[in-house]
Amino acid sequence: MLKMIPITNRAAWHSALHSLPTAHILQSWEWGDFKHQETGWQPERLAFEQESIIAAASLLTRQVGPLRVIYVSKGPALDYSNPAHVDQVLETLERLARQRRAIWIKIDPDVIAGTGIPGSAEHPAQDDPTGQRVISQLRARGWRFSASQVQFRNTITLDLSRDEEAILAAMNQSTRRKVRTGPKKGVTVRLADSAADFQTLYDLYRVTGARQGFLIRPPDYYHTAWSRFMEAGLAAGFLAEWEGRALAGLVLFHFGPKAWYFYGMSANEERERMPTYQLQWEAMRWAKAQGYATYDFWGAPNEFVEEDPMWGVFRFKEGFGGTVVRHIGAWDYAPNPALYWAYERLMPRVIALMRRRAAPNQPPPNHS
Numbered sequence: 001m002l003k004m005i006p007i008t009n010r011a012a013w014h015s016a017l018h019s020l021p022t023a024h025i026l027q028s029w030e031w032g033d034f035k036h037q038e039t040g041w042q043p044e045r046l047a048f049e050q051e052s053i054i055a056a057a058s059l060l061t062r063q064v065g066p067l068r069v070i071y072v073s074k075g076p077a078l079d080y081s082n083p084a085h086v087d088q089v090l091e092t093l094e095r096l097a098r099q100r101r102a103i104w105i106k107i108d109p110d111v112i113a114g115t116g117i118p119g120s121a122e123h124p125a126q127d128d129p130t131g132q133r134v135i136s137q138l139r140a141r142g143w144r145f146s147a148s149q150v151q152f153r154n155t156i157t158l159d160l161s162r163d164e165e166a167i168l169a170a171m172n173q174s175t176r177r178k179v180r181t182g183p184k185k186g187v188t189v190r191l192a193d194s195a196a197d198f199q200t201l202y203d204l205y206r207v208t209g210a211r212q213g214f215l216i217r218p219p220d221y222y223h224t225a226w227s228r229f230m231e232a233g234l235a236a237g238f239l240a241e242w243e244g245r246a247l248a249g250l251v252l253f254h255f256g257p258k259a260w261y262f263y264g265m266s267a268n269e270e271r272e273r274m275p276t277y278q279l280q281w282e283a284m285r286w287a288k289a290q291g292y293a294t295y296d297f298w299g300a301p302n303e304f305v306e307e308d309p310m311w312g313v314f315r316f317k318e319g320f321g322g323t324v325v326r327h328i329g330a331w332d333y334a335p336n337p338a339l340y341w342a343y344e345r346l347m348p349r350v351i352a353l354m355r356r357r358a359a360p361n362q363p364p365p366n367h368s
Contacts, residue, residue: 001092002048002050002054002055002088003048003050004049005046005049005053006044006046007045007056010029013045013056017256018256020056020078020079021077021080022075022080022109023077023256024073024074024258025253025254025258026058027057027073027075027076028234030232030234032058032060033228034229035073038221038224038225041060041061041071042060044058044061048076048078054079054085054088054089055077055089056075056076056077057075057077057093059071060072060073064343067103068100069104070102070106071105071106071108072106072108074110074151075109075110076093076109080111080130081130083133086137087141090137090143094141094333097333103336103340104332104333104340104343105333106332107143107330107331108149108151108329108330109328110327111131112128112328113135113327114131115128115326116324138328143333144333145330146329146331147344149329149330152299153302153330154299154304154324154325154327156322156324157294157296157322158294158295158296158323160292160295161293164288170321171319172319172321175277175319175320178274178277181273181278182273182274182278185272186242187278189238189241189278189282190241191238193236193237195223195227197237197239198227198237199223200239200249201222201226201237202219203246204246204266204267207268222263226251229253236251236254237249237252238282238283240278245267245269246267247269247270248275248276250263250283252283252287254290258292258293259292261280261295261296264279283295299313299317304324
């Protein structure tokens with residue numbers, strides 16, 4: 001039986017994460033604290049020990065009356081190539097869910113199910129044996145693929161271990177040309193790390209949300225996230241400017257060997273200067289110079305069809321020449337299946353009602 005050891009020190013927690021192969025920024029100390037402050041989830045960091053630490057999980061817990069729900073965002077971190085360790089950790093989490101009277105515990109491991117797109121000649125699909133075996137283990141233990149996929153299941157990743165010329169050469173011709181357009185048209189890129197810069201990033205994000213038809217949170221949410229992670233050395237912001245005007249922004253989060261393109265935003269004006277392409281390239285160069293091995297574009301369509309709302313963004317990311325990666329997604333374990341069934345059918349209605357009541361406080365949905 002594994003021992004679960006609470007870790008209450010940031011340095012010790014990050015040391016445990018970095019000793020494991022699938023550590024993710026959403027398992028970091030800062031992410032748990034941020035979710036607690038902004039959304040009320042209660043973080044708890046647990047190490048799973050045999051003779052040494054074999055896994056770690058940052059749990060986010062929320063009370064639902066006398067019961068609770070537990071979420072392990074992009075975790076737990078462990079060596080998923082070891083089937084015995086996977087089973088031991090799952091068994092321990094199942095026992096914890098029963099002991100704590102959880103409606104469900106949701107895990108979302110950073111485990112690859114495969115690469116490429118099924119049925120695509122441009123991105124040939126290939127299953128990952130480890131990921132497929134983990135899926136089989138989850139099903140055999142009674143876990144179910146979650147109807148609520150909180151994080152992006154699919155993404156595109158770029159190998160930064162190559163030299164810059166090789167990275168450029170792997171881009172499609174149109175993207176490579178657009179990367180070079182910005183500098184020719186007078187666009188410059190700089191780091192963004194001041195309160196004034198955060199407001200500029202937010203203003204650009206608001207414009208982007210209105211243009212693309214998605215709602216964003218109030219500015220304090222983003223200012224807090226960006227400043228907290230930058231101060232901890234886990235994020236970097238970038239602004240593309242022309243003649244003193246901000247044309248586009250990007251916020252990169254990073255942890256372990258990987259950097260994630262979490263936020264992107266751009267103005268409606270001067271788009272012919274292609275600032276978003278130059279911005280991506282400079283963010284990649286920065287991440288490479290800092291020693292990160294992988295650039296994760298953080299998000300691709302659930303279904304790789306033109307009707308998917310993320311198709312346009314996917315085509316933009318695809319042009320940079322990365323690899324399409326499909327993860328195994330989020331899985332739920334429910335100690336009481338009847339209670340889980342009732343919760344899953346009731347909560348979407350409650351959330352929809354809450355969103356309708358909150359609508360007046362949201363930015364205007366200008367889709368033009």
